[in-house]
Amino acid sequence: MNRRFFLRTLVATTMFANQSAKALLLSGHGDVIISIYPGTGAKEIDLQLFKIYTQPMATALASTMGKKVYAEPYRSFSLIESVISNNRTDILFVPPIVAIHAMQYGYQPLVRVRDLATGMLVRRKGQTVTSIGITEPDSWLGAMGQNVIAERKLATSAMLQTVKTQDAVAFLLEQKAVQAGVLRTEKANRMIATGEYEAWYPLPASPDFTVLIHDKLAASYAESVRKTLLSLPAAAVDSLQKAIHVPVNQFVSCGKQDYAVLAQAIGVKL
Numbered sequence: 001m002n003r004r005f006f007l008r009t010l011v012a013t014t015m016f017a018n019q020s021a022k023a024l025l026l027s028g029h030g031d032v033i034i035s036i037y038p039g040t041g042a043k044e045i046d047l048q049l050f051k052i053y054t055q056p057m058a059t060a061l062a063s064t065m066g067k068k069v070y071a072e073p074y075r076s077f078s079l080i081e082s083v084i085s086n087n088r089t090d091i092l093f094v095p096p097i098v099a100i101h102a103m104q105y106g107y108q109p110l111v112r113v114r115d116l117a118t119g120m121l122v123r124r125k126g127q128t129v130t131s132i133g134i135t136e137p138d139s140w141l142g143a144m145g146q147n148v149i150a151e152r153k154l155a156t157s158a159m160l161q162t163v164k165t166q167d168a169v170a171f172l173l174e175q176k177a178v179q180a181g182v183l184r185t186e187k188a189n190r191m192i193a194t195g196e197y198e199a200w201y202p203l204p205a206s207p208d209f210t211v212l213i214h215d216k217l218a219a220s221y222a223e224s225v226r227k228t229l230l231s232l233p234a235a236a237v238d239s240l241q242k243a244i245h246v247p248v249n250q251f252v253s254c255g256k257q258d259y260a261v262l263a264q265a266i267g268v269k270l
Contacts, residue, residue: 031067031068031069032061032068032070034058034069034072035083051071053239064225065225080094091213095139097266099259103270106214106215106216107214108218109210109255110211110222110225110254112210113250114249114252116208117140117246119144120183120199122192125196125197129154133161133163133173135165140262141166144204147266148203161178166184169183170191182203204261207258211229
């Protein structure tokens with residue numbers, strides 16, 4: 001992250017934190033905070049652009065709920081984790097690993113993006129695997145990848161090279177710094193299509209990005225929020241897509257039971 005972007009982010013994060021303290025519906029202030037964590041794989045987005053991209057969804061929810069709705073961005077897993085564990089947000093739109101964390105702190109899933117999260121381990125053809133590129137364990141790829149690697153006894157922890165994004169994993173593969181890597185299906189298929197790589201092991205599929213609401217607000221707002229997101233206009237979905245690195249396409253209903261496989265993989269009891 002360059003210095004100018006960092007300073008803009010720091011100032012804006014402080015502004016959003018102050019706004020959140022004043023607006024949080026859970027604390028009785030009357031307005032709504034929806035916290036959005038684009039995930040470790042997302043590109044850096046200027047916060048003003050983020051506001052523009054998420055505003056159509058916020059506007060639709062505001063109309064339904066009869067409240068002002070503020071979209072609040074987070075780019076750090078530790079920060080969004082703290083917000084969740086301290087119940088400092090009303091609604092969440094987060095990756096599946098974070099969604100499971102939120103379920104431990106009183107949030108319930110309402111809808112998810114239509115396409116499931118899928119991925120695989122790929123390896124360079126004709127080479128013995130002595131190192132594997134993988135994303136951080138707080139990402140879906142990192143968590144599911146480590147689970148498959150451990151279950152299949154494919155590598156020791158010392159053989160794993162951990163990086164922030166799957167683009168970085170792909171770079172390690174291309175530079176021949178690792179012989180295998182954990183990638184989302186779309187990225188994996190593009191690399192396999194070059195003829196240099198082959199599918200090794202698939203990752204179990206799971207729900208992807210998810211919208212959750214706090215239990216204390218569910219009786220009054222859960223169904224209206226769900227219905228609004230299920231019928232979100234295409235223009236609003238297209239705008240939101242610019243802030244999220246996985247396909248949004250449309251939302252579908254979901255429940256806690258849909259996350260059982262992923263929860264088991266990361267050692268969490270729902």
